[in-house]
Amino acid sequence: MGAASSIELRSVSKEYHRDAFTIPVLVDLDLSVAEGEFLALMGPSGSGKTTLLNLIAGLDRATHGEVIVHDQDLGLLSEAQITRWRADNVGFIFQTYNLIPVLTAAENVELPLLLTSLSRKRRRQNVATALRIVGLEGREHHYPRQLSGGQEQRVAIARAIVTDPYLLVADEPTGDLDRTTAGEILDLLQLLNREFEKTIVMVTHDPLAALRASRTLHLDKGRLVNDVIQEARVPAAS
Amino acid sequence: MKYLHYILRNVRRNPVRTALTVASTGICLFLMMILVSFFAMSDEVNTGSRVHNRLATLNANGFAGVIPIARVKEVAALDGVEAVTPFSWYGGKYKDEVMPFAMFCVDPDAVFRVLEELTIPKDQLNAFRKNRDGCVIGRKLAKERRLQVGDPMPLKGDTYPVDLNLTIRGIYDGPSDRDLRMCFLRYDTFDEAFRRVAASSGRDVSQFAGNAGMIFTKCKNASAMPAVSRAIDDLYRNSDYPTRTQTEEAFGKMFEEMMGDLRGMIRLIGLAVVFSLLCVAGNAMAMAMRERTTEVAVLKAIGFDRGRILFLVLAESMLVAGSGGALGALGSKALFAWVDISPYTAGFLPFYYIPWSVALQGLGISLFIGFASGVGPAVRAAGLPVVDGLRRVV
Ligand SMILES: Nc1ncnc2c1ncn2[C@@H]1O[C@H](COP(=O)(O)OP(=O)(O)OP(=O)(O)O)[C@@H](O)[C@H]1O
Ligand SMILES: [Mg+2]
Numbered sequence: 001m002g003a004a005s006s007i008e009l010r011s012v013s014k015e016y017h018r019d020a021f022t023i024p025v026l027v028d029l030d031l032s033v034a035e036g037e038f039l040a041l042m043g044p045s046g047s048g049k050t051t052l053l054n055l056i057a058g059l060d061r062a063t064h065g066e067v068i069v070h071d072q073d074l075g076l077l078s079e080a081q082i083t084r085w086r087a088d089n090v091g092f093i094f095q096t097y098n099l100i101p102v103l104t105a106a107e108n109v110e111l112p113l114l115l116t117s118l119s120r121k122r123r124r125q126n127v128a129t130a131l132r133i134v135g136l137e138g139r140e141h142h143y144p145r146q147l148s149g150g151q152e153q154r155v156a157i158a159r160a161i162v163t164d165p166y167l168l169v170a171d172e173p174t175g176d177l178d179r180t181t182a183g184e185i186l187d188l189l190q191l192l193n194r195e196f197e198k199t200i201v202m203v204t205h206d207p208l209a210a211l212r213a214s215r216t217l218h219l220d221k222g223r224l225v226n227d228v229i230q231e232a233r234v235p236a237a238s
Numbered sequence: 239m240k241y242l243h244y245i246l247r248n249v250r251r252n253p254v255r256t257a258l259t260v261a262s263t264g265i266c267l268f269l270m271m272i273l274v275s276f277f278a279m280s281d282e283v284n285t286g287s288r289v290h291n292r293l294a295t296l297n298a299n300g301f302a303g304v305i306p307i308a309r310v311k312e313v314a315a316l317d318g319v320e321a322v323t324p325f326s327w328y329g330g331k332y333k334d335e336v337m338p339f340a341m342f343c344v345d346p347d348a349v350f351r352v353l354e355e356l357t358i359p360k361d362q363l364n365a366f367r368k369n370r371d372g373c374v375i376g377r378k379l380a381k382e383r384r385l386q387v388g389d390p391m392p393l394k395g396d397t398y399p400v401d402l403n404l405t406i407r408g409i410y411d412g413p414s415d416r417d418l419r420m421c422f423l424r425y426d427t428f429d430e431a432f433r434r435v436a437a438s439s440g441r442d443v444s445q446f447a448g449n450a451g452m453i454f455t456k457c458k459n460a461s462a463m464p465a466v467s468r469a470i471d472d473l474y475r476n477s478d479y480p481t482r483t484q485t486e487e488a489f490g491k492m493f494e495e496m497m498g499d500l501r502g503m504i505r506l507i508g509l510a511v512v513f514s515l516l517c518v519a520g521n522a523m524a525m526a527m528r529e530r531t532t533e534v535a536v537l538k539a540i541g542f543d544r545g546r547i548l549f550l551v552l553a554e555s556m557l558v559a560g561s562g563g564a565l566g567a568l569g570s571k572a573l574f575a576w577v578d579i580s581p582y583t584a585g586f587l588p589f590y591y592i593p594w595s596v597a598l599q600g601l602g603i604s605l606f607i608g609f610a611s612g613v614g615p616a617v618r619a620a621g622l623p624v625v626d627g628l629r630r631v632v
Contacts, residue, residue, distance in 0.1 A: 054625050057539075059539055059624045059625055059628075060623075060624075060625045079544075080543055080544075083538065083541055083542075083543045083544075084541065084543070086539065086540070086541050087540065087541020088541075092536075092539050092540065094536075094628070098532060098533070098536045098628075100244075100533055100536075101251075102247040102248060102250070102251050103244065103247060107243070107244075111244075111537070111540060112540045112541060114240050114241065114244075115540075115541050115542065115546075120240070159540075
């Protein structure tokens with residue numbers, strides 16, 4: 001490892017309250033992710049993977065403990081500040097792609113850029129670059145319903161990287177895809193990690209997907225059970 | 239406006255729902271405009287009549303009372319008076335039509351000096367003054383009935399048993415907010431015929447003979463009006479027929495008051511319409527936003543803050559309601575500017591238009607409806623916790 005720490009979680013707990021009950025979802029969790037790392041999170045359903053990812057991405061707040069990402073203690077930020085922080089630092093990739101159905105591929109990718117002060121021309125250029133990286137040139141004007149699942153996920157990835165964020169979070173990005181298409185998406189994530197030096201945290205149920213990561217963590221009932229470092233054993237492009 | 243594109247796409251997302259919302263807003267506002275304009279228009283016309291410095295003199299007991307015709311000359315002699323004409327309602331039929339158009343018995347020498355905004359060619363006016371069987375009709379009336387100068391104008395008395403066989407001697411014109419469908423006949427002709435009929439019937443109707451009905455006085459200038467008005471009423475205070483003189487504007491308002499509190503009722507109807515539109519638009523917007531819960535959560539995850547979400551939703555609902563308003567309010571304005579409905583109102587509305595003030599108000603109301611109906615869904619969307627919104631996918 002040795003690299004500067006990109007994500008630091010210190011005794012982080014997350015509880016949900018329902019009526020009089022307290023449901024502990026994450027329990028006293030410590031985690032450190034290095035800059036440029038590609039981390040896979042695995043674990044049974046309900047173990048708290050999405051919850052953990054949401055804390056790291058600044059979508060949700062820890063009940064106890066500190067979440068520090070890229071030297072920023074997220075607990076100190078106001079609602080408005082953390083929203084701005086997400087826009088600047090995090091790209092999101094979801095299992096169900098979550099594209100806006102009434103916008104074309106290019107318009108979907110442009111959405112995060114609308115929050116910046118970039119000119120229309122610059123926005124177009126950046127969108128074109130992002131679409132080229134994910135291999136979707138020529139599909140700019142297609143609507144999500146006109147694209148395959150794999151292509152939709154590529155658009156979503158382009159949307160996640162178009163602002164050149166520091167961190168990418170992906171919640172089961174291949175969960176809805178067949179094995180071949182999933183492999184292509186994982187190739188792309190590896191490319192982003194290696195060539196573009198993005199720190200990536202990915203939740204997955206698929207052990208083969210996890211093998212693409214540089215490290216896999218297992219979560220069970222809100223606790224990390226082991227911490228395995230692995231150098232990518234599976235070559236890119238299988 | 240880099241968001242406009244996205245807002246427009248959202249508006250078109252469910253075209254049927256949007257069309258229905260736009261249509262219901264548009265139709266309701268269209269009808270509202272018609273109701274409200276009736277009063278706004280008569281206000282405008284009443285206020286607009288100020289510039290003509292005219293006074294209307296009635297019997298103190300109102301329309302049923304008598305004003306002796308000799309008073310026209312007496313009023314004309316008062317200081318500050320420019321011209322005076324009797325203005326007596328001849329309720330009659332043209333051929334066999336019921337309520338065809340308004341007919342007034344006037345003084346041919348004075349009527350177009352009193353009603354200065356109406357114009358008539360000089361030779362036609364002279365013909366009207368020279369021929370006792372003459373009458374003058376408005377341009378729109380002439381056009382609709384295909385009547386020309388020289389055509390016969392047979393009138394059958396309803397209010398009085400006096401039939402008249404007149405000849406059209408002239409056609410007057412005037413601004414679009416004046417009644418261009420009146421028929422002016424000569425008071426002397428009418429009175430003479432009335433006396434003849436009365437004599438042959440053997441009944442004593444002398445108290446109805448020589449009744450001017452109303453006196454219309456044009457003053458030399460606005461500052462003379464109060465004095466002239468007072469002078470007229472003072473002159474006849476102790477006579478058998480005391481008078482009540484008021485400005486043309488007040489006279490017009492009196493007509494309106496005769497309709498009771500219609501204004502208040504229309505206002506209530508308007509409120510009810512606005513309320514029901516709020517429900518319609520609010521429901522449509524709430525449905526639209528419920529369907530988009532995940533999308534809103536995604537936008538927020540990407541970095542759209544509360545303000546932007548609020549703005550996007552409000553802009554959308556205001557755009558939808560505003561389109562309805564534009565269609566209804568501006569559409570009704572355009573329609574009535576284009577189509578003249580008065581021939582279909584049996585003379586009840588000599589002209590009809592939607593004043594700008596009313597049309598713009600309608601547009602404003604529709605924007606308010608858009609805003610008010612969007613606030614709820616917008617605040618809900620803006621306040622939605624991202625994590626909850628994202629979880630609904632699964
Ligand atoms: N808003 C909430 N209120 C109460 N409990 C919640 C809430 N959100 C999540 N939980 C609970 O937290 C636990 C962890 O949820 P989480 O979504 O993180 O699991 P996961 O590991 O991502 O599961 P999966 O693999 O099925 O996606 C679950 O038991 C879930 O029921
Ligand atoms: Mg999950």
